[in-house]
Amino acid sequence: MAITAAPMRSPDEVNLAAAADRTRRVAAVHVEQVLPEKPMNRFLGTPDGEPDVSTHLEGSMKKAAKIVIATVGGLFTLIALIGLLGSSMQTVQTGQAKHETSPTTATTNATPPPPATTTPPPVVTTTETKPAVPIEHKSALKQAESYANLMHMSKRGVYDQLTSEHGEKFSAAAAQYAVDNVKVDWNAQALASAKSYQNNMHMSPAAIHDQLTSEYGEKFTQAEADYALAHLDD
Structure with missing residues (x-):
């Protein structure tokens, strides 16, 4: 089998082929990053069927841009949804707060019930019943009024006359009741007796x-006698 020697390439052709190979590899790496499910060697062909690297690179960049745009758009959509969700939550919380405070407001504005009226217990008045005055006491009082007004006697003189064995012979209790309840000014009695003397x-x-x-004699007190002498010339 004859071995055919490969044709010799010029340095410019070698450099161009190396640059094309590097370009294909870079494009293949970008395409693999954007579309990893596709094999890397899809765009790697033989020298006879070499694809247009610039065309594939441009298409890959467009796809990558679309993906980035879609991603950014999705991110903005997600941010908008989060903002809408936060606004909805704030609205729900505000509604709950209003619902919770409404009973208190209703209770505050409610008209208070009228105060209960209590009827005070009836006042029971007790009338003290004075004991009946004995007949003897009433009679002694009548006699004391007569002695005092007609004879201008002193309190002790009236008492002695009411209880005397030679006088009215009232009991001591009846005589004391009489001189304590007779309506007489004993100073005036002493003055009247003094003027008579x-x-x-x-x-x-x-x-x-x-x-x-x-x-x-008349049995007036010292004070009553002094009063009578002081007004004797009136």
């Missing part, structure tokens, strides 16, 4: 004073 018996003031306070 002065006008009828022409007695001195000192003698009148002694007669008014004497145990055997």
